[in-house]
Amino acid sequence: MLAYARGRAAAFDELYARHKGGVYRYLLRQCTQAGDADELFQDVWMKVIRARERYEVSAKFTTWLYTIARNRLVDHWRAKAGWNFESLDAEGDVDTQLAVAKARASHDEPDARLAARQLGEQLHAALATLPGAQRDAFLLQQEGEFSLAEIAQLTGVGIETVKSRLRYAVTRLRGELAPLHESVQ
Numbered sequence: 001m002l003a004y005a006r007g008r009a010a011a012f013d014e015l016y017a018r019h020k021g022g023v024y025r026y027l028l029r030q031c032t033q034a035g036d037a038d039e040l041f042q043d044v045w046m047k048v049i050r051a052r053e054r055y056e057v058s059a060k061f062t063t064w065l066y067t068i069a070r071n072r073l074v075d076h077w078r079a080k081a082g083w084n085f086e087s088l089d090a091e092g093d094v095d096t097q098l099a100v101a102k103a104r105a106s107h108d109e110p111d112a113r114l115a116a117r118q119l120g121e122q123l124h125a126a127l128a129t130l131p132g133a134q135r136d137a138f139l140l141q142q143e144g145e146f147s148l149a150e151i152a153q154l155t156g157v158g159i160e161t162v163k164s165r166l167r168y169a170v171t172r173l174r175g176e177l178a179p180l181h182e183s184v185q
Helices: 009-030 034-050 061-080 094-105 110-128 132-142 148-155 159-184
Strands: none
Touching (some): 009 132, 061 132, 110 159, 132 159
16 A cells, blocks of 8 residues: 555555455445445445545554445445444354355256255345344454454454454354255255
8 A cells, every 4th residue: 555655556456356355345245235345345445546645654554444334334334224234243153164164066057056046145135134233343354364363453452352352253153054054965
């Protein structure tokens, strides 16, 4: 980002290539419609472009970027009055990762593509059942690969609150995805 701030346009291309997937998935899994995620995604990168000359290193670039994404998401949900930030939530769900890996194993077959699409829909539906604060913490950890301390900094809560949110999120997702796990075995 510092190189981009100094006028090196190719540096933006590198930042975008490196972070576009994680940021987009984070937004997409928080939104109910892909169109909303697309709009928010563009807004986030426009804010990065506009902040170019004012950018100062105060944290890791990813922390700064996901703060922009999260703030834009909060503004979006406040405007729609659809997200309730409540205090609730450390480890990735191994069962879900195994299910995804099995679904991807034979991704070239039509049946496998259908199964993968259905799996994605079930995962998205399970994420949608989480309270906003739990989903946010879970996706920051899984998509943004942030540590507990970084999630606490991004969300403005303590590390113990982040741990609780993640624990509750994983427990709820395991419950929601238990039938899926049983059918994959």
